Amino acid sequence: EVQLVESGGGLVQPGGSLRLSCAASGFTFSNYAMNWVRQAPGKGLEWVSGISGSGVTTYYTDSVKGRFTISRDNSKNTVYLQMDSLGVEDTAIYYCAKYPGNAMATATFDYWGQGTLVTVSS
Amino acid sequence: QSVLTQPPSVSGTPGQRVTISCSGSSANIGSNTVDWYQHLPGTGPKLLIYSNNQRPSGVPDRFSGSKSGTSASLAISGLQSEDEADYYCAPWDDSLNRPVFGGGTKLTVL
Numbered sequence: 001e002v003q004l005v006e007s008g009g010g011l012v013q014p015g016g017s018l019r020l021s022c023a024a025s026g027f028t029f030s031n032y033a034m035n036w037v038r039q040a041p042g043k044g045l046e047w048v049s050g051i052s053g054s055g056v057t058t059y060y061t062d063s064v065k066g067r068f069t070i071s072r073d074n075s076k077n078t079v080y081l082q083m084d085s086l087g088v089e090d091t092a093i094y095y096c097a098k099y100p101g102n103a104m105a106t107a108t109f110d111y112w113g114q115g116t117l118v119t120v121s122s
Numbered sequence: 123q124s125v126l127t128q129p130p131s132v133s134g135t136p137g138q139r140v141t142i143s144c145s146g147s148s149a150n151i152g153s154n155t156v157d158w159y160q161h162l163p164g165t166g167p168k169l170l171i172y173s174n175n176q177r178p179s180g181v182p183d184r185f186s187g188s189k190s191g192t193s194a195s196l197a198i199s200g201l202q203s204e205d206e207a208d209y210y211c212a213p214w215d216d217s218l219n220r221p222v223f224g225g226g227t228k229l230t231v232l
Contacts, residue, residue, distance in 0.1 A: 004166075037167075044124065044226040045159070045167065045210055061220055095166050107212035107221035108157050110178065112166030 002111045004096045009116030012086055016120070020081040022096030023114060030054070030074040033082040033099040036081045037111060038092035038118075048094070051079060053102040063089075086120045092115050125150060128226035131151055133230040139199040142227045144211030146165075146192050156194040158187055161208040165194040170209070171196060194201055200228070206231045 008020040023033070034048040037070040050059045058070050069082040079096060095115055097109035127145040133138040144156065146200055156170040168177050171187035174194065184200045211224040 036191040045161070045212075047221045047223070059220065097166075100172075105214050106167065107154075107214050107223075108167050108172045109159075109167075110172075112168070114164075114166050 002098065004098060004111055004113035006094065006096050006113045006116040009094065009118045011119045013122050014087055016083070016086050017084045018086065018118060018120070020083065020094055020096075022079045024050065024077045024079075024096075024098070025081070027098075029068065029072075029077040031102060033102050033104050034072060034079040034080075035097045035099065036070065037095045037097050037109070037112075038090075039095070039115075040079045040089075040092040043092075046092075047083055047107075049081060050104050052104060057064060057104065075083075083118070086118075088120050091118060124225045125215060125218070125222050126213075128209075128211060128224040128227045130225070131228045133232055134198075134201045135232050136201055136203065138201045139197060140201060140229065141198075141230070142196045142209050142211075144194045144196075146194075146213065147206055148192060149213040149217040150192075150213045151189065151194055151217055152192040156187065156189050157214045158185075158194075158196045159210045159212060159223075161210065165226065167210070179184050201231055203231050205229060 003025045026120040051070045067085045072079040096113040098111040100110045155173045159167040160170045161167040174189040176189045215222045
């Protein structure tokens with residue numbers, strides 16, 4: 001059974017940093033690209049970042065480029081999202097989402113985690 | 123502001139059929155397949171339809187998807203109370219070079 005479990009969310013001040021983790025199980029982790037998708041309070045879903053199975057290729061939405069870094073440790077079956085220079089606009093539930101393969105030009109996320117809440121506030 | 127337009131809300135009574143529309147452009151729906159997600163409060167979204175009209179294993183055949191030109195639709199027949207959720211359409215966007223989501227539609231079962 002595929003499982004994705006996010007952790008690392010919390011309350012952080014504007015300008016601060018946070019690192020999210022997503023522990024995966026139930027599939028051969030290195031064979032699949034992974035993503036982070038967020039949902040701000042009262043808003044819809046927004047794709048944030050993606051990473052290939054090898055970790056070599058990464059993508060970001062424009063609003064987080066230069067501030068967020070996605071990475072993965074295939075020996076630990078874990079994908080990370082390092083978030084720096086956080087602003088109030090980054091307040092959201094952050095979901096880890098798996099692609100059905102290693103191809104990344106798709107909007108098909110076949111499994112999602114339960115999410116972790118990030119609150120940016122002074 | 124999403125590049126995809128969905129109605130903010132739809133409603134229906136148990137047993138009824140409802141449809142949710144998703145309007146886009148040639149950069150997204152017009153040139154790529156569309157996926158649909160069901161999102162219940164407090165849970166992660168669930169893939170409901172992929173590649174316009176394909177259902178993942180375990181999704182009831184009450185759910186169906188279609189696409190024509192730059193628009194897509196999700197139909198839910200035999201409406202049940204547990205279908206009450208938010209629904210999102212999602213294609214890849216060739217101009218933005220990333221996946222995009224519609225604004226979401228809240229389905230209320232009266």
